[in-house]
Amino acid sequence: MGSIDSGSQPAANGKLEIKIWRGRAKDGAFSAYQVPEQAHQTVLDVVTYVQRRIDATLAYRFACRVGMCGSCAMTVNGVPRWTCRTDVKTVARKGRLVIEPLRNLPVVKDLVTDMAPFFDKWQAAEGRLQATSDREAEVATIDPASPERKAADAGVECINCAVCYSACDVVTWNPDYLGPAALNRAWTLQNDERDGGKAERLRAVTSDGGCQNCHSHQSCTEHCPVGLSPTASIAGLKRMATRAAFGRGPR
Amino acid sequence: MIRAPRKTALWYAAMIHRISGVALALFLPLHFLVLGLAIEGEAALDGFLIWAELPIVKIAEFGLVFLLAVHLFGGLRVMALEFLPWSPRQKTYAAAAVGASFMAGVGFLLSAAS
Numbered sequence: 617m618g619s620i621d622s623g624s625q626p627a628a629n630g631k632l633e634i635k636i637w638r639g640r641a642k643d644g645a646f647s648a649y650q651v652p653e654q655a656h657q658t659v660l661d662v663v664t665y666v667q668r669r670i671d672a673t674l675a676y677r678f679a680c681r682v683g684m685c686g687s688c689a690m691t692v693n694g695v696p697r698w699t700c701r702t703d704v705k706t707v708a709r710k711g712r713l714v715i716e717p718l719r720n721l722p723v724v725k726d727l728v729t730d731m732a733p734f735f736d737k738w739q740a741a742e743g744r745l746q747a748t749s750d751r752e753a754e755v756a757t758i759d760p761a762s763p764e765r766k767a768a769d770a771g772v773e774c775i776n777c778a779v780c781y782s783a784c785d786v787v788t789w790n791p792d793y794l795g796p797a798a799l800n801r802a803w804t805l806q807n808d809e810r811d812g813g814k815a816e817r818l819r820a821v822t823s824d825g826g827c828q829n830c831h832s833h834q835s836c837t838e839h840c841p842v843g844l845s846p847t848a849s850i851a852g853l854k855r856m857a858t859r860a861a862f863g864r865g866p867r
Numbered sequence: 868m869i870r871a872p873r874k875t876a877l878w879y880a881a882m883i884h885r886i887s888g889v890a891l892a893l894f895l896p897l898h899f900l901v902l903g904l905a906i907e908g909e910a911a912l913d914g915f916l917i918w919a920e921l922p923i924v925k926i927a928e929f930g931l932v933f934l935l936a937v938h939l940f941g942g943l944r945v946m947a948l949e950f951l952p953w954s955p956r957q958k959t960y961a962a963a964a965v966g967a968s969f970m971a972g973v974g975f976l977l978s979a980a981s
Contacts, residue, residue: 716869838875
């Protein structure tokens with residue numbers, strides 16, 4: 617067993633009281649479990665313990681366990697988090713954890729959400745590189761100190777975990793809103809000098825569900841586990857759109 | 868339905884901006900109603916102005932000045948966020964907007980008391 621199997625170590629200080637959402641969004645309910653408390657225990661460890669030792673029918677999603685793949689995000693005590701890098705001690709209240717699926721996404725079962733709407737919006741925001749050269753061409757030389765590259769670098773480390781999408785009020789209010797992650801991705805591409813799809817992408821991110829919907833609550837920035845600021849990226853897209861409306865190029 | 872994770876400073880800033888905007892929209896017709904009194908005659912307006920000198924009304928007016936100022940400064944922050952190069956110090960600006968609005972309200976009260 618790997619390090620995520622928290623049951624492989626002896627219990628330290630009693631039991632954690634865990635409530636986990638079971639079933640679908642509408643007809644589901646919370647189930648209560650007791651999990652031995654351990655040192656350096658992540659929320660993902662707790663969920664894994666429940667699945668392996670108490671109830672094998674619990675559905676949840678994870679892959680890398682080191683904060684790179686973005687697949688284990690859940691709502692923990694009301695806050696969206698990457699569970700593999702969240703130490704239980706930092707979030708448990710008197711040894712209690714309430715674990716739910718992410719907000720703003722359809723629940724497939726238990727802690728598993730259907731991520732399709734999230735990734736569909738990446739596509740709707742033209743969140744893919746439109747290459748201007750082929751593999752035969754020289755490798756593009758990008759000045760890392762250029763303002764465009766710095767702007768792209770600031771948002772490029774997104775792990776697609778959908779924590780921002782789950783935290784966003786506007787996504788709840790307007791299901792067509794593209795959301796922080798897709799718009800952040802679009803902003804990094806708008807600043808990528810190798811990309812040839814900037815005009816189309818600007819049209820996509822200024823359509824009905826586009827960047828102008830953002831209310832700048834900055835919940836995305838507040839909760840992003842890797843410390844990005846989608847709000848800054850969205851503000852950049854808004855500026856770019858305003859400049860375009862006056863017939864001026866991006867800055 | 869899982870509730871949104873709020874209680875962040877900038878969420879409160881956005882709510883203050885929205886609620887102050889609605890409150891000012893409700894206040895505006897009353898303001899015009901009072902201005903309309905001037906057309907009806909001096910006595911009607913003077914009657915209102917004497918009532919407006921009551922301390923409790925002055926305190927309510929402090930609230931009004933605060934609402935106006937917080938909506939103005941909060942609006943300037945949002946416009947700066949959207950049109951100027953990005954600054955990560957949005958919480959500081961929101962706090963400054965509330966602080967400046969409070970000072971404007973206190974300034975009004977001091978001038979009313981003197």
